[in-house]
Amino acid sequence: MAEEFLNRIRHKDLRARVTSADRAAELIRDGMVLGMSGFTRSGEAKAVPLALAARGRAEPLKVTLMTGASLGNDLDKILAEAHVTARRIPFMSDPGLRRAINAGEVMYIDQHLSETVEQLRTCQLAPIDIAIVEAVAITETGGIVPTTSVGNSASFALLAEKVIVEINTSQSEALEGLHDIYIPSYRPTRMPIPIVAPDSRVGLPFIPVPPERIAAIVFSSKKDSSAAVDQPDGDTRAIAGHLIEFLKNEVAHSRMPHHLHPLQAGIGSIANAVLHGFIDSPFHDLTMYSEVLQDSTFDLMDAGKMVFASGSSVTLSEARAREVMARFESYKGKLLLRPQEISNHPEVVRRLGLICINTALEFDIYGNVNSTHVMGTQMMNGIGGSGDFARNAFLSVFVTKSTAKGGRISSVVPMVSHVDHTEHDVDILVTEHGLADLRGLAPRERARVVIANCAGPDWRDALTDYYERAVTRGGHTPHLLEEALSWHDRLRRTGTMAPQ
């Protein structure tokens, strides 16, 4: 092992634990629960999972795989196809794993991202046998310095029986100092989490694991996957435009200061594009308290619009990753990465008063949102952090394009086929056509605004017709139960929601 690599293990005794990925993977036995680093395709352990998949192809080997969130480098696909993943917790976004989940081959427990480690530390989920954590370095005291994500790594490492550390030499040593590892104390004698602003630093810059629990150290050099987000298009620019107009009006009415409140933006192309839209806004001195920091965060910093961003991971496109890492020192004072329990913590989200912008697959005329289940049955990704944020937001915004699949699907429907966010957790809905401000409105009032402002023009009459016939039956939230899901059923049968 080259000296320069070994220098990343500053606790000298631990250098003896360096081994190959194959040897490290031998620690893993059939039926174990693994807690792996990785959040929104950043900072996942890369070598040991591949060795595990290879074993899985050769021998019976099934595990419960817990992570922060989605994994990069096709690991979720590779592990699912090797039939190693029997259970998967709490989030994924890989098409191959998605297929296995929807076929009932993998049991998927899709959770609020702040909750997984709470359930683990109270033994409400089966305990972690082995944690596998990607690191930039190991400190003099044996502390693990994470890479481009924190996710659940800290609690996994602290709760696991054994820890495998993967030191990734392609991850810049400049990342050290970026992380703020704070773990809430045990209940019922827990103290308040002392974060009072996005830049509050309250923890350690490493995960403080007792060195004797580090069972193996592996070196790897595989890069993080690049973000695969689409660039802003006309529709997402229109969505951003409507939201910014709305926020300008809130500022004009003194409901918010000029620097707004700290922003949270969800995963995916649309949220990234909407955040990007703030570059052309009049707002300045913006801050973020979010989960994943995408290209748009750095675009806003470069444009002088954003002064600080707290997240749990950094996921960038290839070009942006090169630029950002080249002058990382210039960003370092403006960034913090926290455990996802803290980036998403209801206590902190509510205290800071976040503006939360998340993406819906579909929403209904009464303001209920489906973020996860296509046609009520097929899992897309998972609820992720959207529930942690939307429930506790100062302002909870959901965005989506008004139609999908070339116009065959209306994303504004009579009744959503699955509910992730109830009407109580949704303040603002935005599509390319406009914005519906649902605050203080009763369901019957919301229906009119949602149809008029958000639905695609081709679908408005059918929605109005549904609503008006439903109202003749009465009720606080009028519906025609025999028709409420008929748009989805028609899509299933005919490939389009439109009547033939």
Added chain:
Amino acid sequence: MAEEFLNRIRHKDLRARVTSADRAAELIRDGMVLGMSGFTRSGEAKAVPLALAARGRAEPLKVTLMTGASLGNDLDKILAEAHVTARRIPFMSDPGLRRAINAGEVMYIDQHLSETVEQLRTCQLAPIDIAIVEAVAITETGGIVPTTSVGNSASFALLAEKVIVEINTSQSEALEGLHDIYIPSYRPTRMPIPIVAPDSRVGLPFIPVPPERIAAIVFSSKKDSSAAVDQPDGDTRAIAGHLIEFLKNEVAHSRMPHHLHPLQAGIGSIANAVLHGFIDSPFHDLTMYSEVLQDSTFDLMDAGKMVFASGSSVTLSEARAREVMARFESYKGKLLLRPQEISNHPEVVRRLGLICINTALEFDIYGNVNSTHVMGTQMMNGIGGSGDFARNAFLSVFVTKSTAKGGRISSVVPMVSHVDHTEHDVDILVTEHGLADLRGLAPRERARVVIANCAGPDWRDALTDYYERAVTRGGHTPHLLEEALSWHDRLRRTGTMAPQ
């Protein structure tokens, strides 16, 4: 005015503001927003609302009525029938008002009970013109001492342009000292809420209103309504039994201490009966951090099982109210009443790690819960605090009888007709038949357990048949969209969910 009554106004200058309810009600003009005390039929202002209803019968007068939660003394019925209530926020449980809401005559904005005042203080709801607050007394400094509930009264009084105080002489002066009024600071510079245990006292024993804002003081002597909860029956005793067995097992496996975690129990007969069931349990030194304290809280204290209870109101049956008030001093060190924003605050709920027990109207085989909408359309009461608690609970339990309306309705259904609590917020489901522990289970696994353990025997085959046919279509959460709501539709058409 008798001297003994006037002595309740210790700020002497304010005695000049004493007037009649009719005169006080004249301050209220058409179109105003009123913030009234009252929570779970306790501590509501009683005289001014009646004067208002009388005016509403004689002249055009419509208001937005905000409260803590439900009002006693039929006030919601009287105000709705006088057509005074145009909008109602955030909770009600009155059959007369319910009828008007479901007919679309009153616009009802049903909210998480911790959120209303957050929206008010950030001007996201129309501002309060007049607050009307029932009080035991007014202190030397003009502070308002609430009666049997705090609800939203503190923030209403602090945010309103004018305050009308109703001193209720039937409310015991012994109540003074019971309240803990803490108001979170403005965001984004809010500090942590310093509550770290159910008995943490962090605020003032009165609402600190500037005396000049008190526009009128009215005397009344009408009593709080008695709680109308049904006594425990065989079914609710069975539900309590299943839950206590489960908790015993959690303690046996060291997942909880012998005194459990602080308990929250929802409104209504079933929650009250379940809590009552703890009397015969082996647990001791129990605490509550809840919304409404019902008979069962005092039964548990008398039985030596419960050492402290924090709530936002006390709602008792007639007999229990007499007993409790007769020896109130003996309970006083064991009780605190807080603003509902604090009793239900996500920050505190999560920090204390509550065991939350709320009631469902129905739940589905995948663990989604409907607490509010009969047949997906007709509002029953509202979501109340159940969402504040369930989302942030250490353990989130929903209870219901397995059938309703003499067996014509199964409360376990293929798909709930309205979602208040998603699968992510539900750990445990209990009916008289048994308990389903959904922690760590994927939807397909949950379905089997829910059907086997919770459904009524007459409905199990039909549920299994639905589930098995749905599975043949695949999906993470299998459904037959064209049939998912057919049980409810059959009920609507034929009066029963059972096939003819």
